[in-house]
Amino acid sequence: MSTISRDEVARVAALARIDLRPDELDRLAGELDVIVDSVAQVSAVATPDVPATSHPLPMTNVYREDVPVPALPVADVLAAAPDAQDGRFAVPQILGEE
Template structure:
């Protein structure tokens, strides 16, 4: 028995605010039903003796040593700023409070 019905697809379209025509509803009903069936099949073979994995091979972070490099001067930092006030960036107030 199919879990995904055209009415359910229409409802999901409304929830997602996606306008679907009847051709799309018909196509998506079949596609979503196939997806749900495949997920159910995976659930049938997944057993408690199989360890859960997030990646098929072990991963580790590759870090580089921190090295102090050259720093930008104040003029270099502010040269591309849309608006600056002396030694600071000037930005529009975002909290509705004028300062």
């Protein structure tokens, strides 16, 4: 039974900035269905006494003291920039968003 619609795949793809062709939308709707159904099976067997796990390690409070480390040299920072100007990354124009 399909629970993920083609429109939902298109919407999620747009949020993730992934450009999908129509045939890919159809295929992924089916594949995502399988994934969602599989995860749902885990939910079915999970009981309230099993705490949700977001971190596999039983570890908390890993801190860093507020002490500076050397910054990267600007030349290194900009080395991977597709384009740079005045010590800054140059990026394509940003439209209407915020």
